[in-house]
Ligand SMILES: [Fe+2]
């Protein structure tokens with residue numbers, strides 16, 4: 001990310017990106033014995049700002065960008081949004097799965113253990129060719145590949161946004177319009 005000066009209005013999002021890169025690196029380096037810890041790290045990352053960050057980009061940043069540029073054929077934005085879907089799927093897979101066969105204690109995460117009626121579960125149909133395979137069904141033991149895949153994708157995603165999409169946004173959206181949306185982006 002060196003060499004690109006981030007516009008002041010987007011700096012909060014960029015700070016999140018730095019944090020996401022740290023998480024991504026931990027995930028990419030993860031070993032089998034780390035899965036419990038990594039699962040908690042993913043749950044906390046997502047619950048403590050990750051989900052909000054994605055929504056701020058989808059709900060505020062990109063609609064503002066779309067006022068000044070036709071995004072329907074913008075391959076970088078299309079790729080960015082597809083990565084959002086894929087990352088959400090992997091986070092959901094990790095949340096739903098178990099990192100170990102025993103002692104799957106969750107911190108700060110409510111899982112409906114008894115009724116099953118109150119909690120929406122998102123059973124995601126995995127692509128046939130996905131490395132994730134069949135992991136991710138509710139309560140299923142997770143494969144380390146899921147964590148590695150999320151780490152790689154998260155890193156790739158941050159690089160796409162920082163090096164291309166955000167750069168183009170700040171060159172395209174007039175400064176008053178950037179400042180007008182700044183307050184939507186939460187602080188870490
Ligand atoms: Fe982002």
Ligand SMILES: [Fe+2]
Nearest residue numbers: 054057084161
């Ligand atoms: Fe994003």
